[in-house]
Amino acid sequence: MTNETDQFLDSVATSEAGGRRRRGRATSSEVVLAARDVNVYYGDHHALHGTTLDFHKGEITALIGPSGCGKSTFLRSLNLMNREIRGCRVEGEIIYRDHNINTPKENLYELRRSIGMVFQQPNPFRKSIYENIVFAPKRHGLTNKAELDQLVEESLRGAALWDEVKDKLDKSAFALSGGQQQRLCIARTLALKPDVILFDEPCSALDPISTLAIEDLMNSLAEERAIIIVTHNMEQASRVSNRTAFFYMGDMVEYGETDQIFQRPQDKRLNDYLTGMFS
Numbered sequence: 174m175t176n177e178t179d180q181f182l183d184s185v186a187t188s189e190a191g192g193r194r195r196r197g198r199a200t201s202s203e204v205v206l207a208a209r210d211v212n213v214y215y216g217d218h219h220a221l222h223g224t225t226l227d228f229h230k231g232e233i234t235a236l237i238g239p240s241g242c243g244k245s246t247f248l249r250s251l252n253l254m255n256r257e258i259r260g261c262r263v264e265g266e267i268i269y270r271d272h273n274i275n276t277p278k279e280n281l282y283e284l285r286r287s288i289g290m291v292f293q294q295p296n297p298f299r300k301s302i303y304e305n306i307v308f309a310p311k312r313h314g315l316t317n318k319a320e321l322d323q324l325v326e327e328s329l330r331g332a333a334l335w336d337e338v339k340d341k342l343d344k345s346a347f348a349l350s351g352g353q354q355q356r357l358c359i360a361r362t363l364a365l366k367p368d369v370i371l372f373d374e375p376c377s378a379l380d381p382i383s384t385l386a387i388e389d390l391m392n393s394l395a396e397e398r399a400i401i402i403v404t405h406n407m408e409q410a411s412r413v414s415n416r417t418a419f420f421y422m423g424d425m426v427e428y429g430e431t432d433q434i435f436q437r438p439q440d441k442r443l444n445d446y447l448t449g450m451f452s
């Protein structure tokens with residue numbers, strides 16, 4: 174291991190946030206979601222090559238690697254979002270609770286309840302805070318006002334936003350700060366009671382304080398779910414995740430417990446990436 178890696182790890186281990194929230198090791202054997210030999214093509218371009226990976230309840234898995242290596246492509250395969258991209262083809266199996274969902278008959282609408290997604294840019298609807306939360310549950314048939322009210326409170330509490338917005342639920346979601354909007358998007362996802370949440374660089378548009386709030390939140394959400402996060406921020410991956418997968422040019426090159434990946438990288442490309450030789 175190089176000096177640069179040592180320094181980086183020291184800075185993570187001694188930072189207050191790192192010490193407080195560091196996960197690092199595997200804690201669970203319950204696989205909720207798994208990819209089996211997943212290949213993704215955009216037209217003729219073979220963007221992701223035969224990727225096999227398990228995701229566990231109670232854990233956060235980080236997907237890392239240089240720009241264009243296929244992290245987001247892989248993430249979007251996990252809830253079949255790639256189907257919305259014209260010319261994109263996903264081969265292989267995505268096993269959710271022992272059943273392959275990568276089939277034409279899979280009901281995407283129902284699937285997205287179970288496997289939620291939070292994007293890079295907060296994307297609330299142009300509606301009130303309350304309506305943002307109840308929009309999808311209403312479409313799924315929930316109409317009882319008391320039940321909707323309770324769901325709004327539960328979801329906002331789950332996203333650590335309730336105290337900040339409980340007196341202005343009828344106000345526009347756009348009146349919230351960027352960090353609050355991202356937590357609202359998380360609350361919106363929680364309202365559907367998913368047991369997997371995919372995060373695609375959820376903090377890249379946020380300031381450091383909001384970033385720490387989202388990291389804390391992911392930590393608590395992971396207690397009952399599997400969380401998968403794409404991040405360019407190596408300190409973040411090291412702080413929040415139990416396991417890490419490193420991608421390079423469409424291949425998943427190395428996977429393991431986060432402590433091992435960051436402290437004892439096996440592959441030279443991973444070591445070079447961690448020490449900033451390329452980004």
Ligand SMILES: Nc1ncnc2c1ncn2[C@@H]1O[C@H](COP(=O)(O)OP(=O)(O)OP(=O)(O)O)[C@@H](O)[C@H]1O
Pocket residue numbers: 215218220238239240241242243244245246247258
């Ligand atoms: N919608 C698309 N249409 C065509 N090619 C795409 C599309 N999305 C991604 N690609 C290609 O697939 C490959 C992987 O891209 P992807 O966005 O998954 O990488 P990434 O690791 O998430 O990158 P970044 O960190 O920059 O977001 C790249 O070669 C990219 O150009």
